[in-house]
Amino acid sequence: MTLRFTKGHGTQNDFVLVADTRGDLELTADHVRRLADRRGGIGGDGVIRLTPTAAVARAGEEVADRVLAEEPAAIWFMDYRNADGSVAQMCGNGVRVFTAFAEHLGLADLDDGQELALGTRAGVRRVRKEPGGWYAVDMGPWALPGGAEAASRGADSAVLVRGWDAPRPALSVDLGNPHTVVALARPSELADADLTQTPEVDPLPPEGTNVELVVPLAETVDPEGRAVGHVRMRVHERGVGETQSCGTGACAAALAVRTWAAAGATGAVPDVWEVEVPGGLVRVRLLDGGHVELAGPAELVFSGETEL
Numbered sequence: 001m002t003l004r005f006t007k008g009h010g011t012q013n014d015f016v017l018v019a020d021t022r023g024d025l026e027l028t029a030d031h032v033r034r035l036a037d038r039r040g041g042i043g044g045d046g047v048i049r050l051t052p053t054a055a056v057a058r059a060g061e062e063v064a065d066r067v068l069a070e071e072p073a074a075i076w077f078m079d080y081r082n083a084d085g086s087v088a089q090m091c092g093n094g095v096r097v098f099t100a101f102a103e104h105l106g107l108a109d110l111d112d113g114q115e116l117a118l119g120t121r122a123g124v125r126r127v128r129k130e131p132g133g134w135y136a137v138d139m140g141p142w143a144l145p146g147g148a149e150a151a152s153r154g155a156d157s158a159v160l161v162r163g164w165d166a167p168r169p170a171l172s173v174d175l176g177n178p179h180t181v182v183a184l185a186r187p188s189e190l191a192d193a194d195l196t197q198t199p200e201v202d203p204l205p206p207e208g209t210n211v212e213l214v215v216p217l218a219e220t221v222d223p224e225g226r227a228v229g230h231v232r233m234r235v236h237e238r239g240v241g242e243t244q245s246c247g248t249g250a251c252a253a254a255l256a257v258r259t260w261a262a263a264g265a266t267g268a269v270p271d272v273w274e275v276e277v278p279g280g281l282v283r284v285r286l287l288d289g290g291h292v293e294l295a296g297p298a299e300l301v302f303s304g305e306t307e308l
């Protein structure tokens with residue numbers, strides 16, 4: 001089978017994008033692994049299939065029915081797969097790149113100020129374009145699976161990275177997909193961390209987890225006088241390995257650092273955070289209603305055809 005694809009990335013979290021506008025493409029885990037292979041295939045951290053939400057519902061995924069019930073305009077669905085072929089609920093950088101792909105295909109136009117609502121396995125996501133060309137995504141509700149107790153203790157689990165003497169305390173954050181965030185004291189510790197092997201997480205959530213190592217940096221003040229938090233992060237993604245960026249991971253990192261700051265704060269903590277990742281910079285903002293927003297760039301790099 002000949003397959004048309006487009007390669008894209010968001011802060012170098014890179015994806016193979018496939019348009020399945022009729023909803024009849026059967027993309028197996030083996031197909032995904034071959035497409036994502038950096039030597040034998042096109043290469044990417046993940047594969048994104050753009051397909052009708054109705055087709056996903058017809059295939060029996062109940063989340064697609066819920067998406068259409070909540071937002072009938074969410075006619076396109078982001079079917080996200082990790083490079084190892086596993087299915088993931090959500091990808092923050094992927095939503096931005098999916099939106100750029102939908103615009104490229106003529107299925108959406110955000111330049112006139114409209115938003116795109118799309119379906120994902122974590123529910124409806126809404127995207128708008130900012131004046132500078134960044135895409136801002138309402139990432140929906142976030143949660144601390146460990147609840148108020150984890151928030152006050154600052155941890156609900158422990159992570160051991162290869163080369164560390166002992167496990168370090170970590171906080172679980174749910175962005176529709178699972179994350180476990182560990183604070184490090186210094187940028188040099190972050191730079192030196194060995195993420196070539198999957199970190200050991202205890203307890204490991206049943207569906208596995210993405211692990212973020214973070215270093216909180218000094219706050220700044222924006223031109224409107226609001227405090228802006230800063231975090232530097234590296235990530236080991238479930239189903240991939242270390243990547244150059246992770247959008248849901250950046251949200252988890254900012255939310256964990258904010259939770260830790262709030263636990264010891266005497267004053268207000270920032271609602272806007274800039275997260276530095278090896279592949280660039282993204283912005284995380286707390287929204288009303290327990291939602292969080294992720295903003296950043298999305299680039300389409302090239303298109304072509306491949307044999308599956």
Ligand SMILES: N[C@@H](CCC[C@H](N)C(=O)O)C(=O)O
Pocket residue numbers: 013046082087088089090091092093094177178210237238239240245246247248249
């Ligand atoms: N890179 C993505 C997250 C992709 C899914 C993740 N590996 C998982 O299995 O949950 C992002 O930008 O959020």
